[in-house]
Amino acid sequence: MSSVVSLHGTTTHHAHDDHHGHQHESFISKYVFSMDHKTISKQFLITGIFWAFVGGLFSVIFRLQLGYPDATFPFLEDLLGHWAKGGKLSPDFYYALVTMHGTILVFFVLTAGLSGTFSNFLIPLQVGARDMASPLLNMLSYWFFFIASIILLSSLFVQTGPASGGWTVYPPLSALGDASDGSKIGMDLWLVSMAMFIVSQLLAGLNYITTILNMRTKGMSMTRLPLTIWALFFTAVLGVLSFPVLLSGAVLLLFDRNLGTSFFLSDIVVAGKILPNEGGSAILFQHLFWFLGHPEVYIIILPAMGMASEIIAVNSRKPIFGYMAMVGSMFAITILAFLVWAHHMFVTGLNPFLGAIFVLLTLLIAVPSAIKVFNWITTIWRGNIRFTPGMICSIGFVSLFISGGLTGIFLGNAALDIHLHDTYFVIAHFHIVMGVSAFFGMFAGVYHWFPKMYGRYMNNTLAYIHIWATLIGAYLIFWPMHYTGFAGMPRRYFDYSGWESFKMFTGLNEFITIVAIIVFAVQLLFVFNFFYSIFKGRKVTDPNPWKATSLEWTTPINPGHGNWPGEIPEVHRWAYDYGKDGKDFIPQTTPVGADESKGH
Amino acid sequence: MNIVEPVQRNRIHPYKFNLWIAIGSMLMMFAGLTSAYIVKRNQSNWVDYELPAAFWFSTAAMILSSVTLILAKRSFKEKAMQAYRRYVFVTLILGTLFVLLQVYGFSTMWKSGLTHNSTVSVSFLYVIVGLHALHVAGGLVALILLALKAFNSKVKTYSSIPVELVATYWHFVDLLWIYLLVFLVMIR
Ligand code: HEM
């Protein structure tokens, strides 16, 4: 195309002109409205940590209600005011808390906090670029996320409270202002916040994809990319193609709520009043939601998979087993992620024939998932394992992914799902396979790349206590939920003590609550370790502390804007030459020697 | 420091790449809406409606505007700045005409009783066509910026990247409209 003409001379880098002379950057442009991908990454991470604290705290509060349905906690009234009169949580606010917990953790922590942090940090550093393709859009992506955060936060303080229809915001609850307190202004704020969030994700995703495909340094062919980059690439592709569909659903919902349309509404009676809405379908929203919703769960888990692959190879001092199989299975997961959404809708009256097709496609995901698990274990097998905090987190991730993936196979069978749908079995499934395991991927990433981010180490002792307590605690919390779910205990209920059949779980529910409080407290150790180490951690003296091959470790210990002071290094090999020809590791920048053995 | 290294120069410009991916993303949103339309149509209470005549005139304006933008781009490449300015201006006028005709089309529907919440099929029409018109309006803002730049004699160095970006986007909203129109006519 004619574009060649324009790619010479001044035009190509004029977009980056504003980075010249970054020595003179003011505080504002350096730390607040920064266009440096490394700073933006830290902004995502720290905002994510804030939200994780809030979202986690909410779960502790609603767990108190579930563990002690008859008790009162006066401090709750101090904290929540009229939402907890006399120290007893109101049912309305219970639903609001569950909804906010899900929304915050899924979108703000495990999407923005996870892929926002690590895509920003690792993509330019590992592909060998000075920054993202468009630093400006990149900065905007953070600030859209920030606006989304402020809007959601403000919904906590409105008179009728935040949205309360569950994180999946199904209509009619979410479409009718009169349905509940949480269906009023809180729901509008939720939708607007989500629209801002989607814009943020789209801007971010564009940049990630373009940077990976377009800005790699010399010699960095696609098959030499570290698996982290492949994972972040597929994550961005999923986001860019699925978030817009949720946006369309959100727009239709806003119309139904505020302009009297009936996309999702028909034949409804609220509080004895017959509504005029005709011809809509609530199921339609579920299709639109889950068309994003299912890819979303892979948006959450793929970055964790990529980071675990990298950290496991580095700390086993062995090449990753089956590199191309890893890439291929992530590709398969990306395709399949778009073809299975209706497994969340088996009990909506879905045509059974269609249901059978979705069962098949759903169960197919087990194949690439199993390939990945096999390759991780084979990489660890007989390695010279270094049990760094990052490594233990990665192994924890693999363990959790297996445990939670197996229960997915139960749920993927439509016949079994009729019994299991909307019970605690589903809660157990997705908290283990997505919630906790993605958190472990995130912890792994933070522990492993902290020295690159801040030029200091985190404290290992605190890290080990944090990791083991969290891993054991998470299993203690979620494992029992498989049993309560099998016994039919439905999710999202305020109080189970009224049912004879669930009386036997009273003790178990109390136990889960106690462990949940302990695990929450242990996370504060991590938060302390993180912030303390930024200022007081042991200083990094070796630019490559983990003896890794990838490019980020060829930058100075505290890289400035632009990452490499001189030329960007050229790449001569893949990222996994560990233990090759008797050498511990060979960096990607080392040219291939004449007598070097062939192939990976 | 020059941020873009020589090796990175012979690839497609990153901004163009960004735009293509963004186009993919916008397509997915309209794909979501139009598939929702199909799903809904197969259910009860679906009422068919006539598209307002104004939409056909707006289509003509849209197609013409793409043609003038192609001419603008060509003039730019040939450094015929006079002609370039003229074509950008005409494109701007035609684009504005498109949006006005869409609005007019809706107002005739509204007057005949087909308000946005009269029946689901019409509600869909308002949302889908309205969202598309918003995308065109976004393109108009970009065109205005181009026009301002073209008429500002102080700007001496001309990069063709902005022109090409706007042109790509404009052709996209044009093709998207044609797709939507064919879709709305065929699916009933
Ligand atoms: C072998 C692989 C998997 C299969 C076959 C599978 C299957 C399913 C099915 C059928 C459901 C619907 C259950 C119901 O609502 O009745 C479900 C729920 C869920 N799954 Fe999975 N899953 C798998 C892996 C994963 C992974 C890897 C993640 C995330 C990273 C994940 C996240 C979720 C979430 C978040 C939900 C619940 C959403 C909600 O209703 O709130 N699953 N899974």
Ligand SMILES: [Cu+2]
């Ligand atoms: Cu799913």
